[in-house]
Amino acid sequence: MKIVGVAACTVGIAHTYIAQEKLENAGKKAGHQIHIETQGTIGTENELTAEQIAEADIVILAADVKISGQERFEGKRTIQVPTEIAVKSPNKLIEKTEEVANKNQ
Numbered sequence: 001m002k003i004v005g006v007a008a009c010t011v012g013i014a015h016t017y018i019a020q021e022k023l024e025n026a027g028k029k030a031g032h033q034i035h036i037e038t039q040g041t042i043g044t045e046n047e048l049t050a051e052q053i054a055e056a057d058i059v060i061l062a063a064d065v066k067i068s069g070q071e072r073f074e075g076k077r078t079i080q081v082p083t084e085i086a087v088k089s090p091n092k093l094i095e096k097t098e099e100v101a102n103k104n105q
Helices: 014-029 050-055 083-088 090-102
Strands: 002-008 033-040 043-045 058-063 078-081
Touching (some): 014 090, 033 058, 058 083, 083 090
Antiparallel strands (some): 033 043
8 A cells, every 4th residue: 555644743843753753664564655744843854746645545644733735635535643643653543544545445
């Protein structure tokens, strides 16, 4: 499965990058292709391409603030959670992502 997402916390420092790392590790461990963009105090990093978004089966928005460019994901299956969920339970979040992505296929 191909997963894309965005991580963004209120301060834009620690939780943003921890969420990205945990999600990418959990997704790869489960055998998925995963790319997580970060939106933090130093701006957007690992910006998702239009191609990555188009090919994605599902989008994870792990954010505590409004995401810049959220309209890019219109029409895609999306899971939105606080960064705390991505940090504390990344494997469970990936499992939930699989369930949502596989619904109505």
